[in-house]
Amino acid sequence: MVVIREYVNEMEALVARSVLEAHEIPAVVLRDDAGGMLPSMHLLYPVRLAVRTVDSAQALRILDAPFEMDASDDFVPGDDAPRGL
Numbered sequence: 001m002v003v004i005r006e007y008v009n010e011m012e013a014l015v016a017r018s019v020l021e022a023h024e025i026p027a028v029v030l031r032d033d034a035g036g037m038l039p040s041m042h043l044l045y046p047v048r049l050a051v052r053t054v055d056s057a058q059a060l061r062i063l064d065a066p067f068e069m070d071a072s073d074d075f076v077p078g079d080d081a082p083r084g085l
Contacts, residue, residue, distance in 0.1 A: 001050045001051065001052060001053070001055050002050060002051065002052075002053045003030070003048045003049065003050045004050065004051055004056055004058065004059055004060055004063075005049040005063065006046035006047065006048050006049075007046060007047045007048075007049065008042060008043075008046060008047070009047065010031060010039075010042065010044060010047050013029045013031075013047040013048070013049050014029060014049075016063055016077075017049060018061050019062060019063065020051065020062060020063070022048075023058075023062050025051055025052075025055045025058065025059050025062070026051065026052065026055070027049055027051045027059070028049075028050045028051075029047060029048070029049060030047070030049075030050055031047045031048070031050040032045040033046075035043075038051050042049055049074050050059065058067070074083065
């Protein structure tokens with residue numbers, strides 16, 4: 001395993017991990033916060049994102065790529081609301 005990124009907060013690291021996992025690259029979020037008891041420790045020890053060494057170059061390319069919406073993704077906010085209520 002190799003750390004490829006460091007983040008100030010856990011949510012950013014979790015989103016990055018989700019992006020990598022969507023591309024079938026296993027990733028791990030590492031944090032030194034006393035098991036969640038001291039979340040302010042992120043100020044001293046950043047949250048780290050690690051992948052297998054063999055996946056590191058591809059993972060960085062994916063995370064560095066600009067975000068582009070798929071043309072088939074025509075989501076409109078509110079479309080997920082239940083119908084007929």
